[in-house]
Amino acid sequence: MSRPLAPRPLAPPRPRPSRQRGRLSLGPLLALLVLAGGLTVAWWLMSQPPRVERRAPPPPVPPLVEAVTVMPRAVAPDLHGFGRAVAEREAHLASRVAGRLEPFAPGVLPGRLVEAGAPLAQLDDADLRLALREAEAALAQAEAALAMEQGEQQRARAEYQSFGRELPAERRALVLREPQLRSAQAEVERARAARDRARLDLERTTLVAPWSGMVQARLLGEGSEVSSGTELIHLVDVSRFWVQASLPGEALAWLTPAGADAPGSAVTLTSRGWPAGGQREGELLSVLPTLEESGLQAQVLIAVEDPLALDAEHRGEPSLRLGDVVRLDFQAIQRDDLIALPAAALRPGDEVWVLDEEERLRRRTVSVLHRDDRQVLVAEGLEAGERVILSPLGQPREGMALRTAPTPDERPAGAAPAEARP
Incomplete structure (x- = not known):
């Protein structure tokens, strides 16, 4: 069995060499010298004024x-505006006699063209035919009474001549039955006027077109009982439309309205609703006497011939319809x-x-x-x-x-x- 080792004794500490009293260390001295030098340099830099080299400013560049x-x-100026198409001529055709409305004539439909004098509508004329027969009978009776009175006058004239004596004018007129003759003649004229009126009323049962146009609307239907003055058909003349537009007052000096022998300024019409490139030509017709209420601008009328492009001359051009809003480009005077x-x-x-x-x-x-x-x-x-x-x-x-x-x-x-x- 081995014995445990005995611990060694520690060596005694070595004595430090003692500094000599009365001597300064070199490190702090150097630090003081560097600090003093830095302060001296900083004071010198701060005490010297800045030296800036002054140069002449560059000349300013003119604006481009x-x-x-x-x-x-x-x-000539570019004059343009906007206007709305209106009818130059339209009519609300009304009955001038009372009666029951018969079927409209064939082809009398909204959007269809009708010729001048063409029959459009017919009223029941049975009562008016009877009234015409009565008027003709009254005329025949009045004419017979006139013939009888003329015979009586001839007899009175023969008796007066056989009397052989002149009478004053007033008594002679009574003897010759002149008042009775004039009364009979007046009755004939009255009966003839009544006959003509009855005949005219019978003719008025047929409603005819006053001019060529297009049916805008039928206002009543078949079988309606109408009285005198009842509107039946709305007819529009489609041979020419007007476009009413507003322009500043000073623009009128560059335009020429149409005269009796000279055309007005040309106007080109375009619309967003027309095909691309589509346009119509018009003519400045007149300047209206009133100003526009909202903007106090002058109002003008432009005439457009064959607005629906029905004639062969304008076939293929866009149709200008009532109520269309179009742009107007005026050809001004240079x-x-x-x-x-x-x-x-x-x-x-x-x-x-x-x-x-x-x-x-x-x-x-x-x-x-x-x-x-x-x-x-x-x-x-x-x-x-x-x-x-x-x-x-x-x-x-x-x-x-x-x-x-x-x-x-x-x-x-x-x-x-x-x-x-x-």
């Missing part, structure tokens, strides 16, 4: 603008020596900006004859060959320098107009 060169020429500018060129106060020979802005007040959302027509204030600025400017000043952008013909396809920028 777009301009057009103007030339006087014969030009005027010489006018300058046409884009609408963007006109500034507030009828002013334009012109580029002089030194590429500087000049303000110019012009006389405007017409303006719309697309162009402006100038009569005075510009000369041929001058350049008018189209681009907007933030702070325009008289005489400010500008740069011109390429004209629309010089710009690449699809390039946007130049915007003014500093």
Whole structure:
């Protein structure tokens, strides 16, 4: 059996060398020196004024603008508006006698054409035929009474002549039965008028078309009891329609209404409801004497011949129907020596900006004859060959320098107009 080892005794600690008193360490001294040097350098930097090299500012770049060169020429404004188609002539045909409505004539249907004088409707005429026979009998009786009275007058005249004595005019008229003869003649005239009235009433049982047109509506049906003045058929003349439109009052100076021997200004009609490219031609007929109530604009009438395109001349053209709302493009009168500018060129106060020979802005007040959302027509204030600025400017000043952008013909396809920028 082995014995446990006895622990060794620990060695005594070694004594540390003692520092010498009276000597400073080198590390803190170096740190103080570095700190002092840094503070000295910082004080020197802060005490020196900053030195900035001053350079002349670059010259400002003039704004880039777009301009057009103007030339006087014969030009007319673009005048357009909207109007609604109305009937030039229509009639509500009514019965002039009382009776029971018989079946309408064949072909008398809404949307069908009827010729002038064609029978449209018929009333029961049995009572009126009897009334005509009675009137004719009364006339025959009155004529017989007149013949008898004429015989009596001849007999009285023979007796008076055989008497051989002249009587005063009043007594002679009584003796010759002149009052009785005049009364018999009046009865004949009265009976003849009654016969003619009965015959006319019988003719009026047949309702005829006063002119060629299209049936718009049948207002009553077969078997209806109608009285005098009852409307039966609505007829519309389709040979020509009117389009009523409103225009600003100043637009009338560019248009010519139709006269007795001269046509009016041509008008082109288009509608969204028509096929692509479809249009109709019209003529400015007249200017109405009243203004439109809402906008106080002038009202005009445009005539359109054969609006339903029924004739061979207009076959294939779109049909203009009553109530259609159409766009109207008027052919205005051209005027010489006018300058046409884009609408963007006109500034507030009828002013334009012109580029002089030194590429500087000049303000110019012009006389405007017409303006719309697309162009402006100038009569005075510009000369041929001058350049008018189209681009907007933030702070325009008289005489400010500008740069011109390429004209629309010089710009690449699809390039946007130049915007003014500093």
